[in-house]
Amino acid sequence: MKGLIIKDLMCLRKMRVTFVFVTVSSFIITVMALISARCGNIALAEQEYLAGGTDMPMSPVHMLWYAVSVMVLLPLASIGDSLTLAFEADKNSGFANVAGALPLSVKQRVTARFITLFLTCGTGTVISLVLSLILSLFTDIMTLGDFAGLVLSAAALILIFSALEMMLIFLLKMKNTDYVRIISLLIMSAVFILCSLGRIIGAVRAMKPVELITDGLLFLENRWFILAAAAAVCLLVSYFVSAGIAERKRGEI
């Protein structure tokens, strides 16, 4: 099984460059913005905003908070799609034939893929947490706890997304990974809309959509454990469904 995990990680080698580029560039840009908020142009703009000398609808520091939140999540998001890439690589090479001849059960093959997912997502999370620790030294906009909450929420969302992708691939025998991605995204969006329908309607009626984003970010920062619990449930369901179907539809997937 370890061999399959190694093979999957080899498939994801081409993602290394993207991941390093996104991580380094988002880190540098964030550090520069945070320094600017302390003693640069953003700090001056904030002073002007507080003095009432501008008609900006939102404080520059508040806007920076949004931007930093997105930047922190970028490295994780860049490896979020590792699962479908591994499936795609197997499909393109015809690896299913080789895998079928290996001394491994179908369940072990599915387990290997889940472990690969945990390894990639785990690596991304650890790197993002380390970057968060460094970033928290440059600013008081967000505490280390806020950063960590965001990163853990993002990791949980990626795991939920991947759990859905995995189920779709096995359940519907979906070979086109683009469809898998889109449908997973649509399902997650639909669940989000259903769960926060009241808030969305309220924000739209009050013409305050920005508040919705702020609430969303605060939720991600402080309620990451809810998403983590949801991710755990989704992964468990996905694992048993995927392993069961893969066994039943042996040779087809």
Add this chain to the structure above:
Amino acid sequence: MDSYTNVIELDNVVKDYGDFKLDNISFSVPKGSVCGFIGQNGAGKTTTIRLMLDVITADSGEIKLFGEDIKGNAPRLREDIGVVYDEMGFHEFMTGKDINIMMKHIYKNWDENVFFDYLKRFSLPSKKKCGDFSRGMRMKLQIAVALSHNAKLLVMDEPTAGLDPIVRNEILDIFREFVLEEDHSIFISSHITGDLEKIADEVVFIDGGKLFLQGNKDEILERHGILKCRKDEINSISKSLIVGVQEGAFGVDVLINDMKAAAKLYPELVIDRTSLEEIMLFYVASARR
């Protein structure tokens, strides 16, 4: 596990896909032999191999490898099987070194020295991506992998298809070397009967999902013959001897299934020796009539 006599045993195996059915296939391959699995494209060779390896499950019937039922035992039994497909299956970015790293964490008996020795012997660069390999090199890479974990059985699906005669002979030599070990066996599917005639001890013919001939290759070749006669002489030949008839411009070729009996019964007629290819062609043609 070593007390078995047949390395492969299929008993009334059925697999129905709707548009294609593998119908009650039964055959066995004695331990230490080379078995040629002959049939044209679409005959059911790959499906049979996939069933044997438990990649797909049979609708009914029993499959035994090394004397053990594959149900529930397949992953363990596959430790002792080297598999070669007509297409490589490894990711194109992988090098020989990558494959070694992967396989040594999969097979308990993986021997990396043997693997690299084979790569050297086959002149396969271990640092070159296998996507850049020629078809012959890809096949050799698969064979190197199949032979590097102390496999007792090699299962191959059209391993020589699309290869030039020199590479094909090289590969056949490797197979001959492999079966020098007493408990080593080979099950090789091919529609290139010439290759099988060179190395097979046993042959199994399949067509349209049905098995129509199996046994020792030499016995099959000794038993069958091409009887040459005029059209008007056919009716005098016993129907039980005739497998198939092929009409030519100057007469008729009749494949008979008992050359000795035919020679006694019809001493005036010429009976030539035949090949596996001719036997396959006659059987397939007569089955379609």
